[in-house]
Amino acid sequence: MKRVFVSGGSGYIAMYCIKILISKGYYVVTSVIDKSKINIVKNSLDKHGISCENIDFKILNLLNDEGWDDALKDCEYVLHMASPVIPGNVDEDLVVKPAVEGMERCLNAAIKNGAKKFVQTSSYAAIYGKKSKSREFHDDDWTDLSNKKLLPYEISKTKSEKKMWDIANGSSINVCAVNPVLVIGPSMSGILSMSNRLTVKKLFSLPLVPDVSISVVGVQDVAKAHVMAMENDAANGKRFLLSEKTIKLKDLSYILKSAGFTKVPTLVIPNFLLKFIALFIPSLRMIAKRLGKEEKLYTKNANDILGWFPESADAEIINSAKQLYNMGILKK
Numbered sequence: 001m002k003r004v005f006v007s008g009g010s011g012y013i014a015m016y017c018i019k020i021l022i023s024k025g026y027y028v029v030t031s032v033i034d035k036s037k038i039n040i041v042k043n044s045l046d047k048h049g050i051s052c053e054n055i056d057f058k059i060l061n062l063l064n065d066e067g068w069d070d071a072l073k074d075c076e077y078v079l080h081m082a083s084p085v086i087p088g089n090v091d092e093d094l095v096v097k098p099a100v101e102g103m104e105r106c107l108n109a110a111i112k113n114g115a116k117k118f119v120q121t122s123s124y125a126a127i128y129g130k131k132s133k134s135r136e137f138h139d140d141d142w143t144d145l146s147n148k149k150l151l152p153y154e155i156s157k158t159k160s161e162k163k164m165w166d167i168a169n170g171s172s173i174n175v176c177a178v179n180p181v182l183v184i185g186p187s188m189s190g191i192l193s194m195s196n197r198l199t200v201k202k203l204f205s206l207p208l209v210p211d212v213s214i215s216v217v218g219v220q221d222v223a224k225a226h227v228m229a230m231e232n233d234a235a236n237g238k239r240f241l242l243s244e245k246t247i248k249l250k251d252l253s254y255i256l257k258s259a260g261f262t263k264v265p266t267l268v269i270p271n272f273l274l275k276f277i278a279l280f281i282p283s284l285r286m287i288a289k290r291l292g293k294e295e296k297l298y299t300k301n302a303n304d305i306l307g308w309f310p311e312s313a314d315a316e317i318i319n320s321a322k323q324l325y326n327m328g329i330l331k332k
Helices: 012-023 036-047 092-112 152-169 194-205 219-231 249-258 271-278 282-289 300-306 314-326
Strands: 003-006 027-032 055-059 077-080 117-121 174-180 182-184 213-218 239-242 245-248
Touching: 003 012, 012 027, 012 036, 012 219, 027 036, 036 055, 077 092, 077 219, 092 117, 092 152, 117 152, 117 219, 152 174, 174 219, 182 194, 182 219, 182 314, 194 249, 194 314, 213 219, 213 249, 213 314, 219 239, 219 300, 239 300, 245 249, 249 314
Parallel strands: 003 027, 003 077, 027 055, 077 117, 117 174, 174 239, 182 213
Antiparallel strands: 213 245
């Protein structure tokens, strides 16, 4: 039975990956930050009809060397998914340091143990921050770290992935990176993912909808892409931008409205009015800069190399809202 190491096993995407891996007959070794997370993973898998017989847990810290080499022993594949997700303009050390150093610890342990393949969960954030004004993005586009407007999360994902490529180029291990856009869908554990909190919940709090678009992809399709990239030798040395579609917020609102969420706003605020309000409310300035602009994403590597063609994210959008509703966070 082939062994796969999955870092950050209690994470949003990671749990779906573990579900797929166990269903396919792999033995999974996964890391969690503390013992309390072990039961979260076990209970979540059990609720989804997945036996925990072929899973082993390791307590590991992204900022500590202890245990990494032993945890990856005999693991043929590695999915490195553990990385802090803290939005906004926070202290860089809270995000960048664990992201970069944690990746190094995991990759170096994989190399030391002779792992065949290392797949890193990177992000669209490592792609879209280029200086060009073009709103078209491809697999091989890179966020420009000299851009002074980057947020710590964007810096963390870009630095972490660049470091992976640097280390891998000096070794014999095969690597690839998965770069999803905003990931939508309910979590297996019931613990709210950051993407759902920031998107669906925020949308319900708005009186009017700004004329902006976001690119989305369903969480289950993202998990499938990870495993596909892991198993496919043609994926070696590649980056995989993942997106199902780019959708205007007003259209996302209508999807939720049609599913019975009547409190979601559907009236669009005029661009000139939002720009004026943004002069006095700094948090709206980022939105004001994106008004009327629609990005175009090309997922060529995922389509051509992996044969990855995602399901519509509409159901995941609705299921995210339903999970928030069931937890008493949203009202219909």
